Amino acid sequence: MEKEQTTIVLFSGDLDKAIAAFIIANGAAAYDHDVTIFFTFWGLNTMRKDEVVKTEKGLLEKMFGWMMPRGANKLGLSNMNMMGMGPKMIKHVMKKHNALTLPQLIEMAQEQGVKLVACTMTMDLLGLKQEELIDGMELAGVAAYLGDATNAKVNLFI
Template sequence: METQKQTTMVVFSGDLDKAMASFIIATGAAAMGSKVTMFFTFWGLNILRKEQFVPVQKSLLEKMFERMMPRGPGKLGISKLNMGGMGSALMRHIMKKKKVASLPELMELARELDVEMIACTMSMDVLGIKEEELIDGLKFAGVATYLGEAEQSKVNLFI
């Protein structure tokens, strides 16, 4: 009996270019028949944040983190040459002009291809991110769940 191919990745970065790479690889692997699991931790959780404000009870420190971190894929900067947001705006403009799928479009495609997206509950707790603040359709789990998937995977990436 042949088992299904599996691809896993840790999405640690909240940079637009790295988020794009993560979802391009994930959707490519899923389109090629691989079961794909993406484990979002620390700054990678910002990719999954809803862009609109969600009122939830938070401590002062959690509120500070909330204000300092980008809210969703439309607010992410790029890892190099961001220049106060000009770099990411330029990148989005060029991608649109070249008809490259946007990060929200890639995220929707990932859902359609049944890519499993797991939000790290430990990182959520550290950063004060609540489930209600993240997009729908996620699984919430810790590192043991990710490692269980990674053990079965032939491809395991850290982005």
């Protein structure tokens, strides 16, 4: 039997939206779908390693690198961010309710074989290099995404 497919575009770099995207991705993987998350623009920051990775960059690219959140633990909330207080509060509440953290959700998605794809065009715009993103990501463009999305009954833009 041909597997069903789910594709998600994660455009946003907000913590709450990334959590939602990864919960849906993990749920779809549990439905035995082939799942692809395509990371573009600010969504790429979700997949940044939290340590500084030495890379060859121009000044503008370096500035982007400094200003953007370095990984899943550094993302802000789309609402009630309150200068970083919001994410601390939501992480506390999530722990209380036994909800998985975003890094745990990402790890589980990888374990379940969710395909994680970084958009090369926006990587170039934001000055992000492959070695700055967590290991195991594929690099691709719009055509690869559409190739997957064409067969997917579930297709979300977050």
